[in-house]
Amino acid sequence: MTLLDNGQTVIRHLRNPARTRDTLVVTFAEMLMNDPSAAGFGEKFFLKAGYDLVIVQKRSESWYQDLKVAEFRDSVSGIAAQYRDVACYGISMGAFAALYFGGSIDASILALSPLCSIHPRFPQLGAQEYRAQLTATQCDLADAPKSEKPVFIVFDPRVHLDALYMREEIIPAFPDATIALAPGAGHPVSRCLNGMGLLGPLVLDFVQDRRTPNIAAALRPKRANSPFWLANLADRCARRSRFDTALSLCDKAIGLASDPAFFAAKRDAVVRRQAVALAQ
Template identity: 30%
Template structure:
């Protein structure tokens, strides 16, 4: 069943009920070029198909959720979650930023943030030229992540996103996970590798094994189109080619050893990647 829990001129909170009663997901939209009113929430089809109750926060524009009614909307969301339910927040880029910033309000047990930003305040991240909010009123930019949440942050350490993660690590204890040679396209990279579902489902169940998952993601990098494109782009000179060849050899050795000690556990049938 799909219903709106909260609606204002700025945001809408939509609940899609599922069969699982012990865990819920809360998702935040990324930056979008267009926002048709009939659009689904971030990951809505994924969670609905697998029977997970999910709350989807949709926003008016690319304002990075800096709306005065965010507090009221998320309070309504939190009040609808039954006691003792595990709460997992999920978002990518702008959505990952929101998942981390609002994790305290929602009393999250875990956060999964793909290529998140630490801030969109030009006085804090003046080096960030890729995007900016469509508002100059940054109400929630300094909200600290929940101190007790397990915050899993997936990003490319060879991309500018590493500078955002460095800031976030000064604010909270993060579990960094590296999608090498993904650039900012972490969501698509994980989908192509077949490991996005593994990440979401195992975190929901409290069974996530970061070293084993990281090693498997490295092994599957060749399955992604982003790896081949971005890897080639970074090796345009002989010196850079030599540098990244050495890095890859070292990572191969490192993750081969991890995989030998801690192979990624097989997922149950419902969590086998199906490409959707």
Template identity: 30%
Template sequence: MIDLFRSESVVVRSMPTKDVSRWIVTFDNYGIGHGFDRPGFGQEFLRQSGVSALHVMGCQEDWYQYPEMAEAMAAARAATVGADRVMTYGSSMGGYAAIRFADAVRAHAVLALSPQYSIDPQKMPSETRWLQDSHRITWLPEVDGRIICRARPVVVFDPLEDGHQVTRIQRDIDIRQVALPYVSHPATTYLAETGLLKPLVLQALSGDFEHIAFGREARRRRGASSFYLSNLAMRQPAHRRGLALDLAQRAVKIGPSSPLASLALARLLSAEGRHDDAIKRLEGIVTSTKRAPVYLISYVDALVAAGRFDEARPYAREAVEALSHQAHLHAWEGALLQRLGEAREAVEAVERAIALDPRPQYFQLLETYRDDAEANALSQRNGAVRVPRMLARLSTAIRGVRKA
């Protein structure tokens, strides 16, 4: 393992195998981790498959908007000179990079799972999933401009989640698309569960990939996927709640150890008012995942839905501390504190959100919370106890700023 290029922002790490005639250049997905003391995207999978790899690793979730990317890609290109096949590969943010840097490494093939065209609000105003990052990042025209790609990328995605992004990619370049509704974002999880990820990667690398046949087979396997069924359950409208619960229960039977399948069922149980069942199931998920923050958040939401605000508070704090860089979670915690009548603490939580992401919705919440804090202080001086107002409105506002 050798670092071919390293700066404060990006590393290109070489992990060759015995076969150096084929190389895959990978790019990190969102949330894979900060810094460089970690595996690259797909590192162990590619090593076990006997495929030589270059792992391009960004220092954080910046969509590779680094001025030194040209130099980094030059190092990657030099390392694969003479190879029979070079493929760029990534999921989500990594899929964005796999398409955009394919020409820079002279790739013969591209595999992009659930990619973005861009998350720059000026280019993709409909994209709201990474708003905090999209406003933080300085978008470089040499990276985030019009796509030029000589290879014809293979793009696997859920059109309900990423159709707008893929449509925009197609305006710039020709692609081979495999659209799989209800596999969610990223499609990687579904492909791995159904045993399709490895053949997809190897066939795309070899040049033997047939996207129409692959799409047919991927759709055929949906009924045996707990991930697919749980996503399909969560997509059902309110008047099909019975069908949603049935689908979620089937998902859990197929994948009894899958926290994602169990989570979907818990959320639906909570929406049905079956709070004890939902909370019990979420307690099991939190334990089995060693208190992973994403599941703590859902556990707090279920406790709040059950009116168990005091119980929810320490778990909310734990989740926020684990993901303190995410502004929407500070606003989320502020809503809980407001419900508990702790207006001053709610103000402080929203101020933390604004420090990370000064969006208008947070300022609106801050104004409301400050009004309540001042009114509470006045009521206490007058010997009265005041219940926080506008809770329904606040709940609606928080749902609007929660990250998708």
């Protein structure tokens, strides 16, 4: 059932005929998910796990600037009241949206690598093309309504821009949030965690039981066999001019990957960086 379609953002309620859970999950589309006729973010995963869903989708990279908090609340709160509990979940842009809108329906919030790349106070986040197209009026998380329920945020502190955004924007706005570090997982952390088999359990642990695991400890025994973790480490080595180590790590990532093309491109980037360094 469509709850809202304002021409840019679409909000739909999905009733699961095989529902076994009394928590409603609200998910927000991440970057590159710009087709509201397609399945929503996390839709298949949560339906399989027995949940009803509200999926928030978009038609372009908007960072949900078109969607007012009151508009979201009025569209979703009546449905949310039919459930024992509500949880909002998103990744990167979607994680920003979960933090921005989740408090208006008093939801618990799971935010993985939250980032609002068009925030006027953080020009170093880039996204110049989108900044030129959008009027950024809903970026300050300090202005967002706050939930009484738990907020759990996971990010990689080794990603400089993520760490900056966490330190200067998110932590001041959500001082009581539980924050878990995923060192070396990159942005977004979900890719690495999923490849390690950690993402699904993390999400369900929080949505079902509000458990907030030690992600860094869970990463440690698995990272040496994670192509994403190895590629992220290779990138850091290359930035320190440790090119032989970086290339070796890329080769290992390629050997471990089921789809090596992404990691081969990472290796090519290291080779180009090395060539530039040698030419100087």
